[in-house]
Structure formats: C-alpha cells, structure tokens
Amino acid sequence: MTGAPAFDIASLHAFYALGGTPDTIIGRVFARLAEVNDPGIFLHISDREALLAEVEALGPFDAEAKPLWGIPFAVKDNIDVAGMPTTAACPDYSYVAAVDATVVRLLKQAGALVIGKTNLDQFATGLVGVRSPYPIPRNAIDANLVPGGSSSGSAVATAQGIVSFALGTDTAGSGRIPAGLNNIVGLKPSVGALSTAGVIPACRTLDCVSIFALTVDDAWRVFDTTARYDAADAYSKDIPASGYGSLPPVLSIGVPAKADRRFFGDATMEASYENALAMLTMLGHRVVEVPFGDFYKVANLLYEGAWVAERYAAVKPFFDANEASFHPVTRKIYGGAKALSAADAFNGLYALQALKQTVQLLIDAVDVFCVPTAPSHYTLADLAAEPIRENSRLGTYTNFVNLLDMCGIAVPTGKRADGLPASVTLLAPSGRDGLAASLAREIHQAAGVSLGATSWSLPPAFPKPARIDEDGMIDLVVVG
C-alpha cells in the first residue's frame, strides 16, 4: 500500500489536510478489497459511483464540523443502512432498509462513508463467525483460525485495512471476541449508550452496538459521535462520552484469581495474559485477584437460562413459519427457547438478581477489570468437531458483561509466543467507558504492535493523555 496513508483516522485526516482526496481513499478501499479477496467479509458492497457522489456532498474537508469526514466504515448486516438489504445472514429474512439505523445516520452526518454490510453469525447468535450460510470470513491473521463472531465480517474488514472502523453488535461478546482474534480494538459500550433503533434484536435487554477500530483513539471518536440518547430505542440511556484521555496514576485492576482462570489447556494464551498483567504492573497499576466463580455463574445464565427466549421472541413469527431457513446450529438454539415458560423467564431474572447482589461487591472493590478477551484460539477444524462447546468456551470472559450492565473494550497486547494475537478486555461499570478506553489506550501504546493484519503502526500518541493525580491535579507532560 505504498504511497497511501494508513487507515487510522489521524493518518487519513492528515492525508486530507494535505490535499489528499476521498476519491483516492475510496480507490484504496476497492483495491484492498481485491487484494484481500475474501468473499466472506461483505454481504453487500456500496456502489463506487454512489460513494463518490456522497463524497461530493460532504463539502470541503473540515474535521471540526465533521469529525469522521471521508472515513470509510463497514456495517454489520443486522444494522439497517437505508437502501441496502439487511439480511442478518439469513437470506430468507432479508429486506431492504427504508431508513438508516440511528447510529448509521449519526456516522453519515459526521462525514463517514458506508463501504458495505458485513457477514455475521446468523442473527448475531454465536461467537465463532462460522454460523452463516455465506462464505465464512477468513481470520485476518491466520486463515486456519475462526474469525470470531458474531461480528466476523466487521472485525476482519477492519483488521484487513479495508475500512477504518466498523460497527458490530455485542450481546454476549460479539464486539470483543472477533476484535481479540483479529488484533484490533473492540469497544463494547455501556448498555444503552448507543441506540439500537434500526438494529435486529438478539436480546433486547442486553444488545449493544459496538465499534471495531484500528486504534483506541478511533474507537473513541466513533463512540463520541454516536453515544446519544434516542427516544426511538426504549432501552436507550443518556450516557455521556466523557472521561477519555485521563487516568489516575494508579488504578486498582481486578483480575480473575489464578485458580479461577480458564484457558482450556491453551498455555500460550495463559502466558500472554500473564504478560499483559505484568505490563499493567509496570505501568504503575495495582493488580488485584478477585474470585470469579459468580461471574461464570452469571455467564451461564445467558445461554442456559431464559435469555435465549429473547432471541426467539425477536423473530418469533418468522421462525415459526420458516424454521428451515435457519442455520442448523442457530435453529437448534432458537427452537430450544420455544419450550421455555414465562415462569422460567422470571426465575432467570431472579437468579441473575441474586448473583448481581454478590458480584456487585467485587465490582465496587476495584476501578476496572482486566480479563483475557478469549481463552484460546480455535481452528476451523476445532469448530467443526465441537460447534457448541468451543463457541461456549469463547464466551468465558464475555458472556456475563452485558447481564451485569458493564462496558468493555478489547485491546491488543502484542503477539503470543506463536505469533498469534494476544488481547485483553477491560471492563468497567456502566458509564465508565472513558476510563476503560483510557487504560486500553495506555496498554495499546505499551504493546507497540502493528494494527490488525496490516503493517501500519500505531500513530504517535499526541496529545498524550494527561494523568490525573488522586488529588485531582494534572501532571503535565512537557515535550521538547
């Protein structure tokens, strides 16, 4: 990609500021699509001429007025983009959206350009990225590995440098797992921070729109552009995009107690996680081991409990009439929900409430949690052999998060000893997205890894986040 800028927003905006044109960047997008040559990533690609017309309408480059001016992005295909089909990876369910989802509208208003709609685990049910009737997106780092899901196409498109960022959704980890498996950033906002209006529900009480990006700064800029209360979404909350760029000098960081860590035999992943914790200590933070049994119990509720009925409720008439249109694994999961009673649903809510009461004490005891994003990498062959078990294992550190109303961000921590991506996820209580993202930025900078599957480097950290002392004073970093 000689001569073209990296696709992080800072590099693209520097390119535009120096007179570069979006036409050039759109050209790079299509060239990159051809180079990558993975028919599994996009289920629909924008018309090139239409994109150029959109660029015309943007007016002159102005990053103040339009903070995402000329930035190409992809949209998971369970999120509506006006005039494009929404399939949820279920062709028989497909419809052409009349209006943009709220988040898509906000991004377009900020100057961003929709490149296309991306593949997913059907109806966003899965963490593997292979439960789709379309070709499976290839993991951007190693084509033998599962790409992770359910937002597989969005993560791979970002990791491959085809787009600067992409929208996913995250109910059980779909915005974090594929980020971790493809060496990019995955920001899973506080529940309700981003509107789900125009998004096909998975579990309406838990669904989040999520953000894949090459850098934490970019993910935050997208979050800052889209975190808006929306009366069109009954679960919308007014969660301000605040607190990014400043960190207390010493954070108390909760991690699963050693005995409670689960890597299912992947010693390489375990070692990379320990390295990440050592990095946090070197950065001056305090790592605190926390018993994790109750978090796992919460996680189990998501698929073993009543919440799977939310997935069924979301498409009930379609499922009841068109069971055969479903992916076999998805069909089995949804079909199981039909037998659940309303009493089962409330018993699930009670079980969650009881666990919340004990887990809240642990959450209150630390500033933020740092968990492995995924416990292991799995190959496509592993998945074929154990389609349910390995999917479930991938959710070890993600399934409980939305049930506990936490925000999270997956961030690369470097390469494992075998060269595969390592990643941790930082978790914080609802509304503390800025804190989690600030720590993620610090980790990403310390990790010094290239972005996604590209050779691009993390752009220089400028301005460096100020550090806030515990007494509220700011340590100014004077350069030069």
Add this chain to the structure above:
Amino acid sequence: MTGAPAFDIASLHAFYALGGTPDTIIGRVFARLAEVNDPGIFLHISDREALLAEVEALGPFDAEAKPLWGIPFAVKDNIDVAGMPTTAACPDYSYVAAVDATVVRLLKQAGALVIGKTNLDQFATGLVGVRSPYPIPRNAIDANLVPGGSSSGSAVATAQGIVSFALGTDTAGSGRIPAGLNNIVGLKPSVGALSTAGVIPACRTLDCVSIFALTVDDAWRVFDTTARYDAADAYSKDIPASGYGSLPPVLSIGVPAKADRRFFGDATMEASYENALAMLTMLGHRVVEVPFGDFYKVANLLYEGAWVAERYAAVKPFFDANEASFHPVTRKIYGGAKALSAADAFNGLYALQALKQTVQLLIDAVDVFCVPTAPSHYTLADLAAEPIRENSRLGTYTNFVNLLDMCGIAVPTGKRADGLPASVTLLAPSGRDGLAASLAREIHQAAGVSLGATSWSLPPAFPKPARIDEDGMIDLVVVG
C-alpha cells in the same frame, strides 16, 4: 374506650411516659378484639401470657432506644413471624415459620409487639379482601362494603383501633386500597426499601412490604425503623428514610387530566377527589393536569401481561400438585399463567420499557402525583356479581405504581358526602418516600378527620414540619 389512650404512637408513648403499662394496653387490645368481634381479621392471635413475657423483656420505657416500645402491631399472614403459622390464606400451604421476616425482626428489636397474623386475599392476589377461605374481614367503616385487599385484615385491625399499625404487602395496590377503604394511612415504600426476606412472593420484581397506620407520623416511624438494606433479599435497595417533615412551599402536583379520570359512575368519589385537589390548592400547591393514558397502559400490563407468571412461579410446585387447594378466583388467575411463554414474558418487559420511556417525561415534569386511592367503594354484593371486574377497577390508580418504581402513600382526605371515607394517594419517584409522606401529613392535618373507625382525633401536630423555601432556606414558624 374511656380512660385508655388512643393507639397512635404519640398517645401510647405519652401514656407510658406517665407510668402507664403495656399490660394495660395489651388488655385493651384483647378487649377491643372482643368488642369488634370480627372473626375475619386475624388468622392467628398471639398468646396473651407470651405477650406479657415479651413486655417484661423490653426493659423500662425508653422511646429513644426503642422507638416502638410497647406498640402493638399486626402482621399480614404472608409475612413470617417465628413460631407462628404462615398461611397466605391457603390452609394447605401453611407452615410454621422458623425465623422472623427481616421487617418483623427489626420491629421487635424496636420494641413493638406482634398481636397476630391477619387475613388477606389468598397469596396476596386481589384488591378486594374477599378472596379468602376464612371469614371475610368486615370493612371497619361500613360492613356492607368490601374491606379492600389484599391486606384486608391488617387494614381493618388498624382502622378498628386493635393495633397501632400493621404490616401489609403491596404489589398492585394491596397496601393502599384497603387503607383508602378503611380511613387510615397506607404507606407503600419505594420498591426495595423494606426487605422482603421472609415474605411469600407475589411478583418478586415488584413486591413491597407496606405499612398501615392511624397517622402519617406513625407510618413514617415504622418506615424509619424498617428501611434497611438486606443482603438476604436480592431486590433490596439502600433507600434512606430521609426528607420527612419538610416541604417546599409550593409543590407541583400532577393529577390525571379531567378527561382521563375514571370513577366508573361514582360521582360522590369524583366530587371528593375534586375537593381534595381544591384543598391542595388552598395549601398553596400547584395542581397540574397530566395525560394519564400511558399510566393506564402500564397498569394493564400487570394482570394482562406476563407478570402474573411471577405469581405462578412463586408457588409453582405447590400449585401444580394442589390446584384444588386454591380459592377459585385465585386458581383461575394462576392457572392462566401456566400457558405464558418466556417470549411472552420478555415481550411484557419490552412493552413496559417502551411505556416507561414516555411516562418518565410526565414523572419528571412534576414533584409528586395525587390520584384517587380507589375510584369507588364496592359492596360485597357488587363483588359477588363481578368478582374480576370490580377488583380490576379498584386497581385503576394503583396497578402501575410498582411497575414504574414509584413510592406511594394513601391518606384520608375526610368524609364523602355520604359519610364514606375519601382518600387520595400521593406518588413519587423511588427514594422520595419522605416527600410523599410530608405532603400526606399536611393533607391529613387539613382533613381533620377522626382515625380509622375510631373516635380518636389526629394528635396535635408537634413539631410542625418546617417548610423549606426553594432556595433552601427554612421558614421558621414561631409559636406564641
């Protein structure tokens, strides 16, 4: 009752302070029981000798250390009192409780004396007070009228002056309707403020323990004694008993818009409600008409939606094995819940969430709401003719309250033109119990009505609640 003090706490404590003994008061309790001679009020009555032994253990009178020293109270029979049977008005379900419910324990610790367990609509399902296999408690004001439920026995015991206060429960209005129909105060705390540990659930996500009392001051003292976070109740919240006794000079009081008021033809109740609103205006407050359609839609969810499945879930094994043990009306309601699916339950939650979003704007627009407690009085004959419809009508202004996480207090406003009790309920957002109670106190004083079915008067208002100006200054009322 010549020579004996009134049973409000101030009068009883004045009696004790002057050397009166609890033995005398216990004597009055049993004498009053005999005078009233209503076998429907209590399902279990404490042993008199055991009560006298309890009094011995209290030590000398000390209202500072024990704010309910020597105060007799009754407990609805879905709340455990150690050593007594709990029946929930379903004899086959009965068990002897091993330990006190948390609220009962706190009250005993504060020096209060359990006189007995009171009758109720079976499993606290109903607002009428006649769905019990035991004799029906008589309305304390007019024996032709329904007593109101589900906490019928507790309300009648208080209104008859047998006890100073009584515990009820309130899921759909069971702590407010019988207060309104028996001319007493019914405090329905914020959801979670009082522990439900040791209480047979109706709808666990909505259940409240409630307080019947002769005066607002007494209800507040009981609330102040029992509002404690309890780790034994997963839905417990830390809601401080604060804000009582001070009122801004002008409250903005939301009332149903004229066109949205429902009295089902009871013009006398309508007139008494209009009188109450005129009283609020005379007290200096601002009455604001609010569209009430969405509140009624929320109310409908409680019995037409999925929440009835919570009732079924609470006693599922018992119901499945012993359907015939249930009251016919209760049995029909619970049986209907068996057919509801988990998808139905979640669809109910979604419908509520959507309504909450619009209703919240109305709630935010005022300080407090003032609604009729009940839209009408019904006779026992009315109920026999329409057992479901009249019950449902009674819940017009109560059913939506817990679903919207509000607190409420029913307070007498005087007599209707026909001499029957008139009552309004003040509603406020969660945690503002003190505000609602302060306004209720002001109304009760202005109404100047005798207490319950007794000839006792409201004790003199001392100390008078201070008024807080909008700028936070306190207007001191200088007496003499």
